[in-house]
Amino acid sequence: MRYNLKKAILIIGIVALLAIAVSAQVNGVNGNSNENYLIYDSNQGGIVEKSISLELEQGVQWVELEDMENLDNVDPDSIKLEPENSDVLEVVDIKTDFRDNIKTNIGKEVEIELTSGKTVSGVLLRIEDNYPYGLMVLENDERISYINTNNVNQIKTTSDSDSKVMARIESSGSGSFDFQLRYRVNGITWDASYDLYMKDSDSSSRFSGDMIIKNPSNTNYDGNFNLISGQVMSSRYVGFAEERASISDGFERSVSAPQKVGRVYKYELGQLAIDAYSRQSTKYLDKNIDSKTEFMYTTSRHGRNENVRQFLTFANNEEPLPKGTVNVYQEKDGLQVMVGQSSIDRTPDGDEVEINLGSAFDLKGETEILEETRNAGNITRTGEINITNFGNNPKTVTVRYMWEFGELLDSSVEPVETNADFVEWDIRVGVNSDKTIEFEVAEDIRNNNVRAYSDTAEKEISPR
Known part of the structure; x- marks a missing residue:
């Protein structure tokens, strides 16, 4: 039952990939054809499409698809061969002889790179529980290792057998016939990498982005590339490689504006050659943005002494941003000093981008609960939150006190927001000085809403 469910999920993902693939209507010459690629981010692989010609005899026959020789990173279940003229042709069956599931290497030496960066070498004894969802069992001179395939990053094999794809085709005539060949490839993927350069003014920054295509497989790709941003697959790919990928010299290329296709975005890159x-x-x-620096101290009833965190935010007003890593730089004495690194999720047009720069070491927060009073089903707390600024410039700090279904009974500073999860204040802290917020809150210790029965003077706190 478990295997059937996971197989169904995988099939659904493949169908989703194929559904948005764009046809490539370019015939090759002398066996070489321009190919159309749709490459997906977040290790989701890609879709290859191309037109091919096959010499057929009348009747039913098996034909080898030479365009797919030695492609060990192909998902066999995704191979589709469609005749241009379905009136005279029918693809009856497709048979594959792949080593992508590594089963042909059972009994041979393999080297496995884990997601942690460690490597494990040994003889592959067996694969349990329907690889790639189960365990790989390796034996070496020291031990027998059981490896969860979800923790596998790459597999280096010693197999030198060729991969083949055979199509069983029924033809009502003889001659050369055109087909559309489409299949999913694993391993190749892409990610976005951003650089943000903070200028002297906190309100102005330069923001640039690169699309980095990563090909850890042993296959060269040459054709028309389209990059897809969006989560469409439900399972993680385990790549096969013989060595680590090396970074080639980058180059600048004009990329078309993203096109929305269903719930994903497509970027057209044009003709590219990507080596194995x-x-x-x-x-x-590459653009200038209006950014702002924000500081936040998050605390709760447990009380904590820690640094205030620093964030850089800006409005994304032009186009959706793909998921990626942001490197943040600040100029100092003519040098671009890296001051932070953070990841951003896919960000739609009109949303705000928030980059976590880490701790602001010249700001310190401290929370102290002075008194607690327990009542029937709720508790009242009185406390102080102190923010100290050790820097040379005044800072505005957002202070967030987390609670569960709480209510602010009293405060020395007017809050800017209260809801079921937290109360929030904005305070201005001068140079080499501190500021304290005195507060009294009521929280329902049974996770029930705390009700206030008076909007003016006396408030009664009561559980539901």
Whole structure:
């Protein structure tokens, strides 16, 4: 039952990939054809499409698809061969002889790179529980290792057998016939990498982005590339490689504006050649933005002494941003000093981008609960939150006190927001000084709402 469910999920993901693939209507010459690629981010692989010609005899026959020789990163279940003229042709069956599931290497030496960066070498004894969802069992001179395939990053094999794809085709005539060949490839993927350069003014920054295509497989790709941003697959790919990918020299290329296709976005890059075991970078974004620096101290009833966190935010007003890593730089004495690194999720047009720069070491927060009074089903707390600024410039700090279904009974500073999860204040802290918020809150210790029965003077706190 478990295997059937996971197989169904995988099939649904493949169908979703194929559903948005764009047809490539370019015939090759002398066996070589321009190919159309749709490459998906977040290790979701890609879709290859191309037109091919096959010499057929009348009747039913098995034909080898030579265009797919030695492609060990192909998902066999995704191979589709469609005749241009279905009136005279029918693809009856497709048979694959792949080593992508590594089962042909059972009994042979393999080297496995884990997601943690460690490597494990040994003889592959067996694969349990329907790989790639189960365990790989390896034996070496020291031990027998049981490896969860979800923790596998790459597999280096010693197999030198060729991969083949055979199609069983029924034809009502003889001659050369055109087909559309489409299949999913694993391993190749892409990610966005951003650089944000903070200028002297906190309100102005330069924001640039690159699309980095990563090909850890042993296959060269040459054709028309489209990059897809969006989560469409439900399972993680385990790549096969013989060596680590090396980064090739980047180059700038004009990238078209993203096109929305269902719930994903498509970027057209045009003709590219991506070598095996390589990475290639394409510039697609470079603009000035209005950014602002924010400081936040988050605390709760447990009380804590820690640094205030610093964030850089800006409005994304032009186009959706793909998921990626942001490197933040600040100029000092003519040098661009890296001051932070953070990841951003896919960000739609009109949303705000928030980059976590880490702790602001010249700001310190401290929370102290002075008194607690327990009542029937709720508790009242009186406390102080102190923010100290050790820097040379005044800072505005957002202070957030987390609670569960709480209510602010009293405060020395007017809050800017209260809801079921927290109360929030904005305070201005001068140079080499501190500021304290005195507060009294009521929280329902049974996770029930705390009700206030008076909007003016006396408030009665009561559980539901």
